[in-house]
Amino acid sequence: MQLLLKSVDFAARAHRDQRRKGPAEEPYINHPIEVSRLIVECEPHTHEDILCAAILHDVIEDCGATRDEIAACFNDTVADIVLEVSDDKALPRDERKAQQIETAPDLTEAAKLVRLADKVANVGAMLTDTPIGWDEDQILAYVTWAEAVVAPCRVVSDNLSERFDAIARDVRAFHTPEEQQKAEAGV
Numbered sequence: 001m002q003l004l005l006k007s008v009d010f011a012a013r014a015h016r017d018q019r020r021k022g023p024a025e026e027p028y029i030n031h032p033i034e035v036s037r038l039i040v041e042c043e044p045h046t047h048e049d050i051l052c053a054a055i056l057h058d059v060i061e062d063c064g065a066t067r068d069e070i071a072a073c074f075n076d077t078v079a080d081i082v083l084e085v086s087d088d089k090a091l092p093r094d095e096r097k098a099q100q101i102e103t104a105p106d107l108t109e110a111a112k113l114v115r116l117a118d119k120v121a122n123v124g125a126m127l128t129d130t131p132i133g134w135d136e137d138q139i140l141a142y143v144t145w146a147e148a149v150v151a152p153c154r155v156v157s158d159n160l161s162e163r164f165d166a167i168a169r170d171v172r173a174f175h176t177p178e179e180q181q182k183a184e185a186g187v
């Protein structure tokens with residue numbers, strides 16, 4: 001519990017000037033808190049190190065924190081999970097997106113759990129707080145990409161996988177134009 005609160009404190013400070021991409025402009029820290037909450041709800045016996053990594057999962061990628069800094073403040077396990085789920089923002093966007101799909105099968109079980117919960121949260125946001133400026137094609141492409149990233153991660157949690165499937169289905173239904181839905185259903 002102490003380490004988990006320490007991770008919330010660390011991440012809140014690291015993300016202090018960042019907002020989510022939706023019109024609500026939620027403080028960024030709401031996202032890692034949601035990711036950690038999803039893991040606890042779906043897999044209540046998850047080790048505290050993994051919950052800390054879920055809270056910290058974007059601090060390397062988005063805030064410039066380092067693996068060694070996290071290892072010093074927390075431990076090597078937490079630091080290595082965060083590093084595993086961190087994109088290299090120096091790479092072009094398309095390359096980063098392709099890498100997430102390519103590397104997903106080789107992630108540790110802990111990193112797969114964080115990755116899966118991250119995508120449940122991000123796809124869910126397409127219903128509750130759609131990123132500003134995203135049209136339906138971009139939203140549906142994000143869902144398709146997230147499904148590819150999630151596919152090899154599903155083995156770590158049936159509960160989280162079910163949540164992902166339900167949310168992806170709802171997002172598709174909500175953002176697919178009515179005429180296209182009718183055509184696909186053969187109506």
Ligand SMILES: Nc1nc2c(ncn2[C@@H]2O[C@H](COP(=O)(O)OP(=O)(O)O)[C@@H](OP(=O)(O)OP(=O)(O)O)[C@H]2O)c(=O)[nH]1
Pocket residue numbers: 019020021022058061085093118121122123125126129130131142
């Ligand atoms: N869906 C959603 N994403 C948001 C929001 N605010 C920030 N993001 C971030 O934006 C990414 C999705 O936008 P993209 O255009 O596809 O990618 P990019 O920002 O990484 O270039 C997510 O990356 P990711 O790789 O899926 O997740 P993560 O590992 O960075 O958390 C997430 O980090 C939001 O309100 N909704």
